[in-house]
Amino acid sequence: MPDARSDIFARIREALKVKAPRPHLKGEPVAGKTSAAAKPWLPDGGESAEASLAILAEQLAKLKAMLIRVPDHASAAKAVAELAAAKNWKKVAYHGHPLLRPVAAALPCEAWEADASFEKQRLEGCDAGLTTCESIVAQLGAILVSSASSGGRALSILPHAHVVVAEAAQVVPDLGSALALAKARHGDQMPSMLSFITGPSRTGDIERILVLGAHGPKELYLVLVG
Amino acid sequence: MSDSKAIFLKDAAVNAADGDQRAFIRKALGGYYVNRDLQKARYRDWERARDAASLAKWSAVNDLAAVLEQFVANFERNGGVVHWARDAAEARDIILKIAADNQAKAIVKSKCMTSEEIHLNDALEKAGYGVVESDLGEFIQQLRGEAPYHFVFPCMHVKREAISELFTKHLGTAPTDSPEELTMIARRHLRQLYVDADIGITGANFLVAETGQISITENEGNARLTAALPRIHVALSGIEKVVRHLDDLSVLLPMLATAGAGQPMTCYNTLYSGPRKEGECDGPEQFHLVLLDNSRTRLLADPEQRDALHCIRCGACLNVCPIFKNIGGLAYGTTYQGPIGSVITPHLRGLKQWNHLSGASSLCGACTDACPVRIDLHHHLLHNRRNAAKEAPTLFDRVFHHGFNFVIKRPWLFAAGGRIFRATLPLLQKLPLPYMGAWMKTRDLPEAPARSFRDQWKNPDA
């Protein structure tokens, strides 16, 4: 008996001998990559940096994610320290990134560089995870984290709160730009995980009523520098 | 009558008569309609975005062999292992073998309809593994011992009181009527299970050929945890989930969320390209992907309905379907409910047993209008009806169609029939008409017109 792989490919080739018509479209199809051409039809991500930032702020508010804008890195550290004090965080895990070490150092509570000595049980006991990100999508209010920019896979999802520190220049207008940027940056060496985070974890599974903090973070903060 | 049809008719009748339950479902969907419209309004041209989404899927599905090969080559280059399964049994065996080879004990799953399709949980439990569904809705359904009601909102039919009772019974928690508190109970209960599990099983929403990544869409974060903490990650996906370019996701991800759940984007959209990489601090040591055919190639072989493989499982067609809203998801008796389920189940599981679902439609076309990838759903239901009548015509089909054919070709006979019908109508109105069954229960026969249409057409002034 032929192996499953060749069998399935044989079935596919046989099935595709008869061509299917193109779907009925509303407009004329555009040559080349259709998805790139779709940009002007999708939700607006802003033509200028300023416009994008305004859209981002609006989207994040709707998603119940907190946006904290600060002028420089020193104020970012101060803002995170204030947040930790206000929320009474006892333990914060952070990604060992040059941008984040000074922020962690300023925390009024225990801070642990999670990616230096990863332990899932210990991470589970942390109140918050502190990471950087790859980019931020204004159009959707989505923050792209990766196993490279966020200290692995668990740090941005397991603790109760997630704090992202990023520069305003990391804001891109739309999803397509964020994907293109990731491709340009990593080529065929993509981090093993890339994740778009659009607001705090949520569920509507009980009577379709929105509840935040299903399995992932209940609170999401974006500290934007500049 | 097939067994599945008899069960369907019975369940559908019971559910349709349950006014309370129907009102509950309508209310649960109320917020969705509002949010969906708000989000759709943000699109600068929703209809043309649908064009792009349908073309992205059409172009991949119609070149499936090449696109799949490209995907697999890239996936393997990233360090993942691909397994091929012709059918459900092969897929189950592959996953059981991975579990046995790695001496796994505990398995945590995130929502994956393909695993429902192959009845994976049963097989794993029979083999002695502890399996926990981590998606809240799936977790509730697992405790209830019931299949998902809706493939995006698995327990949308269950009231909070029932969930509270369920949790009290199985988890020993205090009763509560707050959805928030109920969610937190599940959250606390499942936390440690992620940490302890050896294997995490997920589905996949898209397979990106260009980069060899799989894309998983979710709201709760349970799939993220499932793919982060256990030492082995197994993903299960149908072969049709492949798209050509990473950029295709810039259209498909937002549209999936907007059409299906009225969101700008689901909370987590994650691309996985392999096991933990060198230099990464966590993540699984092994990453397996099981690619499943299970009759998808049969659907592929039908060019007329091939576009049903474009489905991105957003659930929009269920949310707008009057039949779904009245009979509920469980009555279908299928893995995939609603219009898309009615279209594909006869292909996946046999037209003879499942053709009755082609009739579970008012042909209003709401599903086709809602579908972000422009699948011609309601016409496919008609195609299935036609195919069934061709494949194995019932006595009624034969008598009726031959009779109709005979009469319509003979204008004099048609006219004579009309005259007789008009003359006997007043009599028919007085007779009980058992043979018209359900149709006549709520309807009266119309009054007979004095003249036929053809007569009026010929002499409009007479």
Ligand code: SF4
């Ligand atoms: S058929 Fe279309 S509307 Fe229905 S679930 Fe699939 S993609 Fe969504």
